[in-house]
Amino acid sequence: MTLLPEPTVAVMAVDEVGLDAPFNKNEAIVPMWKQRLRIFTHNRLAVVSVGYLVLITAACFLVPILHPTNQTNQAIALAAPWNAPPSFAHWLGTDGSGFDEMGRIFYGGEYSLTLGILAGLITIFVGTLYGMVAGFFGGVVDGIMMRILDAFLSIPYLFLLITLITIYSRSTTFLIIIIGITGWWGNARIIRGDALLIRQLEYAQAATAMGASKWHIIRRHVFPNSISNIVTTGTFAVADAILALSALGFLGLGIQTPQTDWGTMLQNGTANIANGYWWQIYPLAAVFILVIVAINYIGDAMRDAFEVRLLER
Amino acid sequence: MFTYVLRRLVQAFFVLMIVMLITFTLPYFQPGGIVAPAFAVLGVHASAANVHLWAVQNGMDHPFVVRFWKYFVQVFGHFNLGHSYKQNLSVWGIISLYVPRTIWLAASSLVLTIVIAIPLGIFQASRRNSTADYAATGTAFVLYGMPLFLLCMLSLQAFAFKWPHLPASPPNGVSPWAMFTDPVGFILPVACLTLAGVAALSRYMRGTVLEVLVQDYVRTAKAKGCSSRRVLFRHAFRNAMGPIVTILGLYLPGLLGGALIVESVFNYSGLGIQTVNAATNIDIPTVLGITLLVSILTLMGNLIADVMLGVVNPRIRIEGSSR
Numbered sequence A: 001m002t003l004l005p006e007p008t009v010a011v012m013a014v015d016e017v018g019l020d021a022p023f024n025k026n027e028a029i030v031p032m033w034k035q036r037l038r039i040f041t042h043n044r045l046a047v048v049s050v051g052y053l054v055l056i057t058a059a060c061f062l063v064p065i066l067h068p069t070n071q072t073n074q075a076i077a078l079a080a081p082w083n084a085p086p087s088f089a090h091w092l093g094t095d096g097s098g099f100d101e102m103g104r105i106f107y108g109g110e111y112s113l114t115l116g117i118l119a120g121l122i123t124i125f126v127g128t129l130y131g132m133v134a135g136f137f138g139g140v141v142d143g144i145m146m147r148i149l150d151a152f153l154s155i156p157y158l159f160l161l162i163t164l165i166t167i168y169s170r171s172t173t174f175l176i177i178i179i180g181i182t183g184w185w186g187n188a189r190i191i192r193g194d195a196l197l198i199r200q201l202e203y204a205q206a207a208t209a210m211g212a213s214k215w216h217i218i219r220r221h222v223f224p225n226s227i228s229n230i231v232t233t234g235t236f237a238v239a240d241a242i243l244a245l246s247a248l249g250f251l252g253l254g255i256q257t258p259q260t261d262w263g264t265m266l267q268n269g270t271a272n273i274a275n276g277y278w279w280q281i282y283p284l285a286a287v288f289i290l291v292i293v294a295i296n297y298i299g300d301a302m303r304d305a306f307e308v309r310l311l312e313r
Numbered sequence B: 001m002f003t004y005v006l007r008r009l010v011q012a013f014f015v016l017m018i019v020m021l022i023t024f025t026l027p028y029f030q031p032g033g034i035v036a037p038a039f040a041v042l043g044v045h046a047s048a049a050n051v052h053l054w055a056v057q058n059g060m061d062h063p064f065v066v067r068f069w070k071y072f073v074q075v076f077g078h079f080n081l082g083h084s085y086k087q088n089l090s091v092w093g094i095i096s097l098y099v100p101r102t103i104w105l106a107a108s109s110l111v112l113t114i115v116i117a118i119p120l121g122i123f124q125a126s127r128r129n130s131t132a133d134y135a136a137t138g139t140a141f142v143l144y145g146m147p148l149f150l151l152c153m154l155s156l157q158a159f160a161f162k163w164p165h166l167p168a169s170p171p172n173g174v175s176p177w178a179m180f181t182d183p184v185g186f187i188l189p190v191a192c193l194t195l196a197g198v199a200a201l202s203r204y205m206r207g208t209v210l211e212v213l214v215q216d217y218v219r220t221a222k223a224k225g226c227s228s229r230r231v232l233f234r235h236a237f238r239n240a241m242g243p244i245v246t247i248l249g250l251y252l253p254g255l256l257g258g259a260l261i262v263e264s265v266f267n268y269s270g271l272g273i274q275t276v277n278a279a280t281n282i283d284i285p286t287v288l289g290i291t292l293l294v295s296i297l298t299l300m301g302n303l304i305a306d307v308m309l310g311v312v313n314p315r316i317r318i319e320g321s322s323r
Helices: A010-017 A032-042 A044-066 A074-079 A101-137 A139-154 A157-167 A172-181 A185-198 A202-209 A214-225 A227-250 A262-271 A282-306 B002-029 B035-042 B048-057 B064-078 B091-126 B131-145 B148-162 B176-180 B183-213 B216-223 B228-266 B271-280 B284-312 B314-322
Strands: none
Touching (some): A032 A044, A044 A282, A101 A185, A101 A282, A139 A185, A139 B002, A139 B284, A157 A227, A157 B284, A172 A227, A185 A227, A214 A227, A227 A262, A227 A282, A227 B228, A262 A282, A282 B131, B002 B284, B091 B183, B091 B284, B131 B183, B183 B228, B228 B271, B228 B284, B271 B284
């Protein structure tokens, strides 16, 4: 849930990163991206998170190719033992339809991760555009756009998702689009706050005085200076999209069989919880939770890395 | 003060109209137009003539603008949410049974969330980067990363079946008063919803209090010799209240979405289950009615919070419109 940017207390971060060392004029100025990378890598948890995410993503997309397991042919799967406990043939057992559980975790991960990233990108794009236009133009435009946003923000998005998916389509493409365009409201609000603040700062006003066009100011001043919040809220949007998909999976509205996603798999696994089929729940739950947590840690570290106040000048 | 409340009320009404326009428009362009709901109501073997007749009876032969205007007058002029396509009941008749139940679940969880999350945030902020702070953040992250239905299922399995100390389902009588008959039944659902809420909010709370703690007036208060407890509660907390209320207002839709999941897992018939059923049956008036009502609840929650903040904090009262 993207609500508001978590305020950063620059003072403490400077202490932690050790950037408060006296500035040495003889030292070459470190390029900005290197400084950002340094701040990012200083956060050990974030580095571990990146490693974990890379590992999981690679596994999701490579393991089904390198070690193919049957994940789509239900006829063959039904002949295999169902709900079988872990064995050498099936490292994490099989699920209720006889699909190999470990292969299915990677297979479902392809869908969950792809959807999360694509929906997150839609969220970033729409939210940033909407927030920037509202914040930059201000006045009546801002007033109207913000009331519309208030309206969106007061509709519980899960209700909206359920309605739209059942009425229109259950295809994966529609899921991506609909999760993307119901996720940008919080982002837009944050970006709008940034734009509202930046447009009245001296450098933006100076640019206006020098005759820069509005588009130029948005592109060269407002956008680069709100990049911190754009990147951070965008990162959280990916996690939120994956979580939203899992909630839909629970309601049976996720990716439709024989394809699957993590939410649908967890739902199928928990349906068997009373039978003690632990291998259908806990390994996947651990992978899933860690993915969300990792994305959140990365988002936090990104916020620090893009915080201009922490950079050397 | 009066003008502030009035302005907020007018604003809320406009927002409500936009909500209505959005919720009315979005399902409007369904594939197959009127045919999908007509088949859902009349059955898949309905003849073309019957489908047409049904469409005329439900005013579906009018253009979009006319239909929206009729719906608008119907809702705000006659306080009538329409008639369900699927059940032979008015939408209000369906909803009124479940509104109190969902409000009861969501409100009790919201109160508990506030009671836990705010002190936790203050505690974490005042002991920043201590072991306790890291432990709380880590727990919150894990709970936040866990899909709510998984949390519900695991706690259900643990506390209702493995160590059967708690009932698996809240009371489910037809009467709205049935929900008060067995308070113990609410422990699990409310606890799950609360845990998810605390997990989602605690780091915003921590961040907000941290932000306030570095302000000049806090330093001044410390410098003049206030005890740290007094600084925390008199100076920091009171000023953090504004952002906290904003965050809580933004959390309300998430809370109702969470209530939907919790209702489904614990089989507690409320607005959430009704929405899922109505949407599956393409019962559009019911879906519209519920969405509108839930949005009104959210708007009202925000309005009450804003007005109360305005009463407490004169700065907000005056700056109100710029927010």
